[in-house]
Amino acid sequence: MPSFSQGTDLPAPLAKVLPMSRTEATTAIALTGVAMAAASAAGAATGGRSKFFQATLAGFGLHAGTHLAQSAVLCRYTPGLITTPLVVIPFSAWAWRRLKSEGVPIAPTDRRLTVALAAIVPLSHAIARLPRLRRT
Numbered sequence: 001m002p003s004f005s006q007g008t009d010l011p012a013p014l015a016k017v018l019p020m021s022r023t024e025a026t027t028a029i030a031l032t033g034v035a036m037a038a039a040s041a042a043g044a045a046t047g048g049r050s051k052f053f054q055a056t057l058a059g060f061g062l063h064a065g066t067h068l069a070q071s072a073v074l075c076r077y078t079p080g081l082i083t084t085p086l087v088v089i090p091f092s093a094w095a096w097r098r099l100k101s102e103g104v105p106i107a108p109t110d111r112r113l114t115v116a117l118a119a120i121v122p123l124s125h126a127i128a129r130l131p132r133l134r135r136t
Contacts, residue, residue, distance in 0.1 A: 024128040025079065031124035035117075036060070048099045051107040058109075059117050061092030 020028075036056065043053030067080035067088075080088075099106070 020125075020128075021132075024125075024132065027128035028121075028124040031127060032121055035120045035124075048102065048104040049107070051110055051113060054099075054107050055110065055113050055117050057092065057095055059114075060088065061096075063121070064088040064092070 039050075039053045039056035042050035043057070046053065048054070064084045067078065067084040070078040071081045
């Protein structure tokens with residue numbers, strides 16, 4: 001099965017961690033989606049005032065930089081390169097403008113929440129790779 005990131009032309013440390021099957025990528029995206037859905041529900045329930053929602057929205061917007069940086073560093077297409085400018089950046093900008101226009105106060109950053117949310121994507125990738133690790 002082809003992987004999203006073929007590791008043949010990568011430095012050795014990256015070649016071990018970057019290749020990901022479609023199943024692994026789909027699993028990681030779905031697990032991250034669960035967290036996004038929970039944050040969206042919290043935002044809907046609080047009119048956008050939830051710290052969890054706002055922190056997740058900030059992380060969603062900021063993660064655009066990782067997709068763009070990956071492609072720049074690797075000098076090739078990487079997953080998320082197309083959806084970042086078409087979905088992630090416009091949605092994030094729209095959502096923050098909407099919160100501001102509605103007069104929703106922006107919650108101060110909670111470091112513990114930021115660290116916990118920052119762990120969601122790597123944790124979802126690690127969980128998605130568990131079946132492969134068990135086979136080796």
